Amino acid sequence: MSSADALLAVEDASYAYLERFPALDGVSLQVARGEKLALIGANGCGKSTLLKLLDGLLFPDAGRYDAFGEAVTEDNLEDEQYNAGFRSRIGFVFQNSDAQVFSPNVREEIAFGPLNMGMATEQVEQRVDDTMAMLDITALADRAPHQLSGGEKKRVAIASVLVMNPEVLLFDEPTAALDPRTQHWLRDLIAQLHGVGKTIVVATHDLEHLELVADRCAVFSEEHRIVADDTTDRVLADRTLLRAVNLVHEHAHSHGGVVHVHEHGLHHHDRNS
Amino acid sequence: MSRTTTAPTPDWLLRGEVGLCPCGCAGRRSRRGFVEKTLTGGADVVRQALFSDDIASRRGLLQRIEPRVKLLTMLGLLLAAAFVRHVPVLLALYGATLVLAACSALRVSFFVRRVWLFVPLFTGLVVAPAALNLVTHGQIVVPLGTWFGHPVGLTRQGLEAAAVIVSRVALSISLVVLLTLTTPWNRLLASLRVVFVPRVFVQVLGMTYRYLFHLVTGVGDMYTARTARTVRRDRDVGRGRAFVAATAGALFGKAHALSEEVHLAMVARGYVGAPQVLRPPRPRAADALWAAACVAVIIAALGVDRVFG
DSSP states (O other), rough: TTTTTTTTTEEEEEEEEETTTEEEEEEEEEOTTTTTEEESSSTSHHHHHHHHHTTSSSSEEEEEEEEEEEEEEEEEEHHHHHHHHHHHHHEEOOSSSSHHHSSSSHHHHHHHHHHHHHHHHHHHHHHHHHHOOOOOOGGGGGGGGGGSSSSHHHHHHHHHTTTTTTSEEEEEEETOOOOHHHHHHHHEEEEEHHHHEEEEEHHHHHHTTTTHOOOOEEOOTTSSOOOEEHHHHHHHHHHHHHHHSSOOOEEEETTTEEEEEOOOOOOOOOOOO | OOOOOOOOOOHHHSSOOOOOOOOOOOOOOOOOOHHHHHHHHHHHHHHHHHHHHHTTTTOTTTTOOOHHHHHHHHHHHHHHHOOOOOOHHHHHHHHOOOOOOHHTTTTTTHHHHHHHIIIIIIIIIGGGGGGGTTSOOOOOEEEEEEEEEEEEEEEEHHHHHHHHHHHHHHHHHHHHOOOHHHHHHHHHHHGGGTOOOOHHHHHHHHHHHHHHHHHHHHHHHHHHHHHHOSOOOOHHHHHHHHHHHHHHHHHHHHHHHHHHHHHHHHHHHTOOOOOOOOOOOOOOHHHHOOOOOOOOHHHHHHHHHHHHH
């Protein structure tokens, strides 16, 4: 895929926090319309930083980023029309739901995005009601964030993004710290959203359910570079690569006196025991 | 490429550790220090707020009234309380607040305690000297002795003035307590718009309230983590102060990082500096009825007060 065909295209981007702590080092990535892509890598490798860059929340120190055929720059995003167009087309579900759920109650939280988009109040109210019904959180409408559980906060955070009906959805470690049932619900939701044509980008280090959330994987090294970009099947089959980027490791233990060697971090793909 | 540590596990970690003391009580107890008391106070803030939220979500008369209507009518009643000058009228209005509390799923004993805990403490202490003949001249009804040959005591006029002030303060606090206990904080803050508080100010207040809980919980977690690793109680006040200062510093860092992330989350959903809020619900017939009743009470109270002279 060439950069010109891509919906989102990052080219040779580098970024360092406080100009001292590198997070991205010469990263290039293209995302096609309707794709389901995972960014995988160990903790601190740069996945979340790349998602923020894709959402126009930070800008590369070097390199460039284009979305929907236009350059995404700080200057462009100061333009009201460009900003509204870009923000309405890309939705970002943060890892920390406490940061994303900031309004006094659930209804206002979900209405925040559409109101900022300048939608008519009646339309906003209708969308808020529809989204709450879809995610089964109507009963929480008047609750304050401190009255919500972790799973409920995640649902509200997702609702606050889905209500804007963005073309592209970015998820940062979406299943982290969620109970198994909510994780399952979330993976189903991602599949459902992809099924209706949404472009999905998920940052994760959960390899166990990777095939359910992505068809393609970009693999980060701990040196903040993308070292592989291939189909999920092929990436998961490449044990040397996964060991090198610290996503799996070998671990020996015994069953009934017989010592086994497993690769941890990749349970349902284990074939080495 | 991998940075996973490969250093061997130290020997001491592989050996069992002998406990410092045998398990069991020795009879010596230690008191809670100022650090514990301060941080437990933080936990109480959350508990109190959750309790208030619980009351505000009950089915009661005042809970049914739209917060903006409730705020305006309570302001009207507060103004009336400020203008009424006779104790019987103030007491009648205070009686009405007790009825309202009972109709709003509030235990009257709890409501009375909540109000009268502060009234004698603050107002009583302030107005008590005013009842003395040294401040308010008049007929001494409670002699207290002599001072430099002059009789000292409480005067009828002084006691009447003190009674007016105390009953006015009790009524005012009762009205405010009724308003705050029967309205969820987020809706009460939103209703401030009706008295022309700027939208951005209301939004900042709302976010402050929202993140207060988050940060207070963080402080509690830090303290719990410290307690879990405290083998012997530390009686050194200096180290206690150092812990509080370190906690405050860590909290400041957390709050700063959180505020940046919250801002990014706002920007990601199109925020460009102008806060937008949902249209509040329209007042209903019950709200109009409540407002009319309050206006009638205000007129009646001021009228009767005038009749008293």
